[in-house]
Amino acid sequence: MSDARFPSLRSVARRAVEASPSLRTWAEGLGVDALRRGPLAPSPPRPRGLPWHVPMGTFERLDHLMKISLAHGDVVRLEFPKLTAHLLSHPDHVQRVLIDDHRRFSKQTRGYETLRLFLGNGLVTSEGEFWLRQRRIAQPAFHRKRIAGFADGIVRAAADLGRAWAPRAASGETVDVASEMMQLTLRIAGETMLSADPSGQAGAVGAALEILQKEVNRRLDSPWVPPVEWPTPHNRRLRAATEQLDRIVLDLIDRRRRGREQGDDLLQMLLEARDEETGAGMDDRQLRDEVMTVFLAGHETTSNALTWTFYLLSRAPQIARALHEEAVRVLGDRPATADDLPALDLTRRVLQESMRLYPPVWILGRSPTEDLDVDGYRIPRGSLVFLSQWVTHRHPKWWENPEGFDPDRWLPERMRGLHRHQYFPFAAGPRMCIGAGLAQMEGQLVLATLARHYRVQPVPGQRVEPEPLITLRPRGGLPSTLHRID
Ligand code: HEM
Numbered sequence: 001m002s003d004a005r006f007p008s009l010r011s012v013a014r015r016a017v018e019a020s021p022s023l024r025t026w027a028e029g030l031g032v033d034a035l036r037r038g039p040l041a042p043s044p045p046r047p048r049g050l051p052w053h054v055p056m057g058t059f060e061r062l063d064h065l066m067k068i069s070l071a072h073g074d075v076v077r078l079e080f081p082k083l084t085a086h087l088l089s090h091p092d093h094v095q096r097v098l099i100d101d102h103r104r105f106s107k108q109t110r111g112y113e114t115l116r117l118f119l120g121n122g123l124v125t126s127e128g129e130f131w132l133r134q135r136r137i138a139q140p141a142f143h144r145k146r147i148a149g150f151a152d153g154i155v156r157a158a159a160d161l162g163r164a165w166a167p168r169a170a171s172g173e174t175v176d177v178a179s180e181m182m183q184l185t186l187r188i189a190g191e192t193m194l195s196a197d198p199s200g201q202a203g204a205v206g207a208a209l210e211i212l213q214k215e216v217n218r219r220l221d222s223p224w225v226p227p228v229e230w231p232t233p234h235n236r237r238l239r240a241a242t243e244q245l246d247r248i249v250l251d252l253i254d255r256r257r258r259g260r261e262q263g264d265d266l267l268q269m270l271l272e273a274r275d276e277e278t279g280a281g282m283d284d285r286q287l288r289d290e291v292m293t294v295f296l297a298g299h300e301t302t303s304n305a306l307t308w309t310f311y312l313l314s315r316a317p318q319i320a321r322a323l324h325e326e327a328v329r330v331l332g333d334r335p336a337t338a339d340d341l342p343a344l345d346l347t348r349r350v351l352q353e354s355m356r357l358y359p360p361v362w363i364l365g366r367s368p369t370e371d372l373d374v375d376g377y378r379i380p381r382g383s384l385v386f387l388s389q390w391v392t393h394r395h396p397k398w399w400e401n402p403e404g405f406d407p408d409r410w411l412p413e414r415m416r417g418l419h420r421h422q423y424f425p426f427a428a429g430p431r432m433c434i435g436a437g438l439a440q441m442e443g444q445l446v447l448a449t450l451a452r453h454y455r456v457q458p459v460p461g462q463r464v465e466p467e468p469l470i471t472l473r474p475r476g477g478l479p480s481t482l483h484r485i486d
Pocket residue numbers: 123124135189193293294297298299301302305359360361364425426427430431432433434435436438439
């Protein structure tokens with residue numbers, strides 16, 4: 001007998017499950033269709049053991065992801081304490097998540113939530129109409145013609161670095177090429193996007209970024225973390241690092257607002273943008289979020305790409321020599337310009353190959369907003385989906401000699417037959433990197449300028465290992481000696 005005044009246990013359970021995606025994900029993880037909508041597609045295979053036994057930020061984490069993809073296929077389920085994640089490794093999945101079905105995936109994930117702690121609601125972390133409006137405002141700053149105008153500044157910065165390297169090469173001192181690249185790309189990001197040179201603060205910015213990356217990863221890796229407002233030692237470190245970057249960025253905005261500095265750059269566009277309906281401009285908070293986003297997204301990634309390129313070249317002397325010869329042939333003794341880019345073809349392919357093996361962004365996370373079927377497997381709403389450049393870029397199913405550094409694989413005749421999305425260092429679709437064109441140009445010009453005069457030799461005996469934080473840095477930098485090769 002049931003009493004109509006009281007809901008049945010089943011309807012209470014059903015309502016609870018409807019209201020809570022995580023409860024539903026958990027029930028579905030057990031193979032139970034909590035909403036009883038008919039037979040369910042099976043859950044993807046799941047490796048034995050716990051996915052979080054390999055700490056974040058270690059090479060083993062990368063290796064583990066690769067191994068489970070090789071062992072269990074293109075769709076793998078990973079059970080975390082309060083979350084089910086799925087690693088999708090097929091290029092078709094890249095196309096589906098980032099392009100065809102992008103509306104069915106959100107950035108409401110723990111990863112982006114944690115990034116929002118310091119990036120706020122800028123272009124990388126925002127969504128929906130708000131993101132679209134901000135992207136439209138920022139897009140003209142990245143137009144091809146406008147970017148070409150940045151070439152001379154980029155070459156000047158690289159040539160200055162080349163000059164500063166001369167005495168250091170002569171003395172044979174050890175130089176950390178990772179931090180040199182960080183300083184250089186910071187100057188370039190500042191000059192191109194903000195018409196300012198914050199590279200005097202590069203040390204502070206680099207240190208603050210490293211703290212942020214580590215703290216963000218620690219938060220992502222722990223089953224439970226105290227709210228960021230609690231004054232724990234880790235939270236204090238996170239807040240101090242954010243405040244340090246805030247001070248630098250807000251100072252830039254303040255100087256521009258007061259008209260002490262003018263610029264024909266992204267910051268000026270953001271400052272002048274007006275809401276079509278209200279006519280209101282962006283407040284300092286939103287400006288800060290956008291500037292911080294471009295600042296960080298733009299320099300850390302490019303710096304890692306260049307650092308890994310020098311590392312790979314040091315292990316492939318023939319390719320390094322050919323690269324130097326290309327720079328000599330194309331540039332002679334004059335500075336590079338935007339017009340040289342097509343002729344610097346090996347330089348372009350070297351960078352492309354370097355970002356295949358060491359993708360500066362090695363993983364992307366999304367959350368499906370509805371239940372989906374991927375290759376006959378059930379991917380529940382509210383769970384997590386990972387696409388990993390590290391895995392897909394090195395997967396033997398897609399690449400011949402996947403671990404080999406082979407810039408010639410990017411020659412047109414050898415590219416035939418590649419899947420359009422087996423290589424996605426800049427993501428794809430509407431949320432593709434807005435700075436991809438700038439990054440590619442910057443990489444080519446910096447590499448040609450430095451390779452024209454230098455060979456980088458990492459200190460012997462130093463173990464160079466990728467550290468998968470938000471971006472892929474070499475753990476402990478890249479201590480090296482510099483060798484002049486005019
Ligand atoms: C080698 C260098 C770079 C790599 C590998 C890279 C990679 C990426 C990737 C994978 C995304 C997608 C992130 C996601 O889905 O959450 C992204 C987005 C973004 N990148 Fe880059 N990036 C690079 C350089 C730059 C530069 C130079 C800038 C600006 C100066 C920049 C600004 C951005 C912004 C603003 C977004 C968010 C775009 C949006 O969602 O509308 N990036 N980048």
